[in-house]
Amino acid sequence: MGIRFPPPGGDKVTTQNPPATLFIDGAWVPASDGKTRTISCPADGSFVAEVSEGTREDAERAIAAARRAFDGGAWASVPAPQRGDFLLRVAAELRARKDEFARAETMDTGKRLVESEIDMDDIADCFEYFGKLAGQNAGRIVDADNPGVVSRISYEPVGVCALISPWNYPLLQAAWKIAPAIGAGCSFVLKPSELTPSTAILMMDVLERLGLPQGVANLVLGPGAVVGAPLSESPDVDMVSFTGGLETGRIIAASAAGTVKKVALELGGKNPNIIFADADFDAALDNALNGAFVHSGQVCSAGARLLVEEPIAERFVDELVRRAGQIRLGGPFDPESETGPLISAAHRDKVTAYVRKGVEEGARVRCGGAWGEGDLEQGFYYTPTVLDRVTRGSSVLVDEAFGPVVTVETFNGEDEAVELGNDTHYGLAGAVWSQDAGKGQRVAARLRHGTIWINDFHPYLPQAEWGGYGQSGVGRELGPTGFSEYQEAKHIYHNIDPAVTGWFDARIEEESA
Ligand SMILES: NC(=O)c1ccc[n+]([C@@H]2O[C@H](COP(=O)([O-])OP(=O)(O)OC[C@H]3O[C@@H](n4cnc5c(N)ncnc54)[C@H](O)[C@@H]3O)[C@@H](O)[C@H]2O)c1
Numbered sequence: 001m002g003i004r005f006p007p008p009g010g011d012k013v014t015t016q017n018p019p020a021t022l023f024i025d026g027a028w029v030p031a032s033d034g035k036t037r038t039i040s041c042p043a044d045g046s047f048v049a050e051v052s053e054g055t056r057e058d059a060e061r062a063i064a065a066a067r068r069a070f071d072g073g074a075w076a077s078v079p080a081p082q083r084g085d086f087l088l089r090v091a092a093e094l095r096a097r098k099d100e101f102a103r104a105e106t107m108d109t110g111k112r113l114v115e116s117e118i119d120m121d122d123i124a125d126c127f128e129y130f131g132k133l134a135g136q137n138a139g140r141i142v143d144a145d146n147p148g149v150v151s152r153i154s155y156e157p158v159g160v161c162a163l164i165s166p167w168n169y170p171l172l173q174a175a176w177k178i179a180p181a182i183g184a185g186c187s188f189v190l191k192p193s194e195l196t197p198s199t200a201i202l203m204m205d206v207l208e209r210l211g212l213p214q215g216v217a218n219l220v221l222g223p224g225a226v227v228g229a230p231l232s233e234s235p236d237v238d239m240v241s242f243t244g245g246l247e248t249g250r251i252i253a254a255s256a257a258g259t260v261k262k263v264a265l266e267l268g269g270k271n272p273n274i275i276f277a278d279a280d281f282d283a284a285l286d287n288a289l290n291g292a293f294v295h296s297g298q299v300c301s302a303g304a305r306l307l308v309e310e311p312i313a314e315r316f317v318d319e320l321v322r323r324a325g326q327i328r329l330g331g332p333f334d335p336e337s338e339t340g341p342l343i344s345a346a347h348r349d350k351v352t353a354y355v356r357k358g359v360e361e362g363a364r365v366r367c368g369g370a371w372g373e374g375d376l377e378q379g380f381y382y383t384p385t386v387l388d389r390v391t392r393g394s395s396v397l398v399d400e401a402f403g404p405v406v407t408v409e410t411f412n413g414e415d416e417a418v419e420l421g422n423d424t425h426y427g428l429a430g431a432v433w434s435q436d437a438g439k440g441q442r443v444a445a446r447l448r449h450g451t452i453w454i455n456d457f458h459p460y461l462p463q464a465e466w467g468g469y470g471q472s473g474v475g476r477e478l479g480p481t482g483f484s485e486y487q488e489a490k491h492i493y494h495n496i497d498p499a500v501t502g503w504f505d506a507r508i509e510e511e512s513a
């Protein structure tokens with residue numbers, strides 16, 4: 001692959017100039033114009049890697065390779081249980097190379113090493129889940145209500161898939177697409193975020209070493225407008241599966257419409273974390289901090305809207321502010337650090353402007369709202385921020401900050417909790433905290449979000465569907481539904497006793513009379 005990532009404590013090593021980090025038609029190649037991009041760690045600006053910066057032509061070559069591979073049938077015709085076995089081998093390889101992968105993910109994103117290690121476990125679990133699922137569904141026989149007919153449904157790979165992923169959980173979000181695509185027999189072109197390509201490169205290395213046929217897996221790197229756009233436009237792509245922001249999702253859906261391809265969208269969220277007065281106070285508080293500030297809030301399902309029931313609101317928020325102010329920011333390898341930097345200077349500017357606008361619209365900053373100081377000035381740190389007295393309809397309540405910013409609202413009773421919890425154009429996730437199980441279930445049932453946690457925040461399971469209502473997306477990842485997104489259902493109706501229907505015989509009879 002022409003590149004190696006820094007060994008623990010060591011300098012980077014590139015072995016090829018220009019680096020050949022695009023993987024197209026089974027070969028590692030440089031960008032067609034030789035351009036490269038330097039990846040730096042957002043925690044301190046340190047050098048991570050020099051990677052190829054692909055062109056539109058590279059993307060088109062990758063699509064053509066994926067098309068040839070799919071149409072040639074080298075992978076699609078492999079029996080499904082064998083495709084499943086391949087995914088299990090990928091999982092084993094990922095577990096064996098966990099340290100290398102976690103380190104590369106952490107260098108690209110600046111997230112704590114322990115978080116990247118958890119992500120790598122989740123990724124291996126995902127490959128295992130789809131590995132076991134892949135061989136299980138051989139289709140079904142349909143009762144055609146006619147003894148002369150054999151009718152069956154077979155599930156076929158959807159074809160060539162464009163897989164476009166974001167920077168916050170780079171390999172995890174890509175794995176949710178790669179694993180079912182391979183399991184279903186598709187071929188694909190992966191386009192990770194231009195900011196965090198390292199683990200995607202390592203992933204292709206694994207697939208190549210394990211012998212996935214040439215052209216089934218392809219990787220292009222570079223900005224979305226250059227190498228991403230052809231993926232949704234091309235008539236040779238059958239499906240585009242995208243995870244990222246709402247605005248980009250709209251662009252992709254619009255450009256995919258021209259060729260009426262299948263579109264799956266995993267977009268942002270503005271997720272309510274609802275704390276009833278009868279909640280376990282300490283657990284709810286601890287999880288409110290996790291929900292809002294893990295990975296500095298750069299999580300699609302972050303609990304960015306805290307809704308607290310009036311009787312406990314003042315005490316809960318005071319304690320939240322006190323604890324948020326104590327969160328230790330720091331580098332990903334610092335054992336004292338509790339959360340890390342934002343991904344880029346541009347993203348920190350966006351979060352800064354977002355808080356500033358919220359304040360202009362009436363919100364009060366209870367803590368945070370500042371850039372990291374001292375050693376932290378080397379990276380893109382933003383302090384954990386709690387905003388209250390937020391005006392209803394204000395942009396900080398409506399738009400996704402994607403940073404360590406939580407707003408506080410108060411309510412009384414289930415109806416108001418549900419009304420506020422559903423007051424968003426998004427619908428990705430939410431949580432309900434109450435020691436009354438009935439209340440938890442009732443409120444969960446009325447919230448229009450794809451995942452509801454009761455007395456917890458953030459867990460997701462490979463066997464459980466993930467995705468959004470409203471403008472949080474279209475379709476689902478994970479679970480059986482996340483697998484079937486990569487399949488077409490074909491109905492084969494076999495009349496084993498063909499007969500003349502006589503439908504058009506009337507005129508013939510008239511003419512011969
Ligand atoms: N719903 C989920 O499961 C989930 C998970 C993770 C992140 N997200 C969302 O992702 C967003 C953050 O990620 P981001 O900043 O990388 O998002 P983004 O939309 O800026 O970019 C996502 C990907 O799309 C590519 N892209 C950009 N323009 C494109 C175009 N015109 N055509 C094709 N591809 C294009 C980017 O290069 C990147 O690879 C947040 O909104 C977050 O909520 C959602």
Ligand SMILES: C[N+](C)(C)CC=O
Binds near residue numbers: 300
């Ligand atoms: C889906 N999840 C929670 C892993 C990451 C969202 O950004």
